[in-house]
Amino acid sequence: MKLSSSFLALLILGGLTSCDKFKITTTEEGDRLIIHEKGKSGKTAKEGDFLTFDMVIKSSTDSVLKDSYKDGQPLMMPLQKGQFKGSFESGLAHIGEGDSTTVLVSADSLFTMMNQPFPPGISKGTDLKFTVKMRKVQTQEEFQKEIADKKANEGKYIEDYVNKSLKGAVKTPEGLYYSEKTAGNGATPVKGDTVVVSYVGKFLDGKEFDKSELGQPFSFPVGMGYVIPGWDKALMMMKPGSKRTFVIPSTLAYGEQGAGGVIPPNTPLVFDIELVSVKK
Incomplete structure (x- = not known):
């Protein structure tokens, strides 16, 4: 259940329409962009x-490698200096708030920099297409203020959710809320x-960000730090056999760091959990 913090891991995960009909703009820095839409702010x-x-x-053949829309959550990251000419990070510097732009990135340059072999479906001499819809551009000061406000109001957000969607939930001393759907048996x-x-x-808000695969439950030693603290406690x-819904505060989840651009900082999480079995 732990999420990768490496942005490059996005490349191996699982659309957008073909952009071949759009004009490619090459910047002085060597970034190659296809501009679909310009935002109003210009920021x-x-x-x-x-x-x-x-x-x-x-990929160059339009196979989808990553789709944040399907993931149900936008990506969040600081703008960093690109590690090679024509990198995705370099292209991001030209995408303003509200813009929709495709950044073309050489697969050869990317995987050479990563020191990794080409994955199936990506060939040498081709480009990867990163199509970005920029929601927000913030200075570090603006971002930190937003995070501080979110942290200060997290308790209220959780209480509002429980009162609306999880009435009768039990609150533990650690700050977890849970509602039992099916009682289990045993120790x-x-x-x-x-x-x-x-x-x-x-x-x-109800959007899913993760789930176990159908027919393939998740197995791990409990209480050993393999998962977030809220899971171990829950x-x-x-x-065994119990089914519960938990609301886990960010302090028992991914805290002020968030996770992999998928879970923002100071974000409480909701989990529907079934304890299938326990092996002593």
Whole structure:
């Protein structure tokens, strides 16, 4: 369940329409852009500014490699200096708030820099297409203020959610809320026991960001730090066969750092969890 913090991991994950009919603009820095739409603000980022955007990555044959729209959550990252000419990061510096732009990135340059072999479906001499819809460009000061406001109001957001969507939920001393759908049987797991779980992870607005694969529950030793603290605490309160919905505050989830551009900082999470079995 742990999410990768590497932005480049996005390349191996799973649209946008073909952009071959659009004109390619090459900047003085060597970035190649296809401009689909210009925003009204014209606000672009400088190195260190924080960006929030939706993105679809496609191969040269239009196979979708990543789609943040399907993931249900925009990506968030500081603008960093590109590590090679024509990099995605360099292209981002030309995309203003509200713009929709495709950045063409040489697969040869990218995978040479990553020191990784070409994955299936990506050939040498081709380009990857990063199509970005820029939602927000913020200075570090603006971003930090937004995060501080969100942190200060997190408790209220959770209470509002519970009162609306999880009435009757129990609150634990650690700050977890839970509602039991199915009572289990047997002993609750203890630290070191191997648990098998099925789950769906959502934000307070109901959008899913993660779930176990159908027919392939997730297995790990509980209480050993393999998952977020809220999960360890939640599972050691459940019995085999139990199904519960948990609301986990950010302090027991991914905290002030967030996770991999998918989970923003100071974000409470909702999990539907089934404890399938426990192995002592």
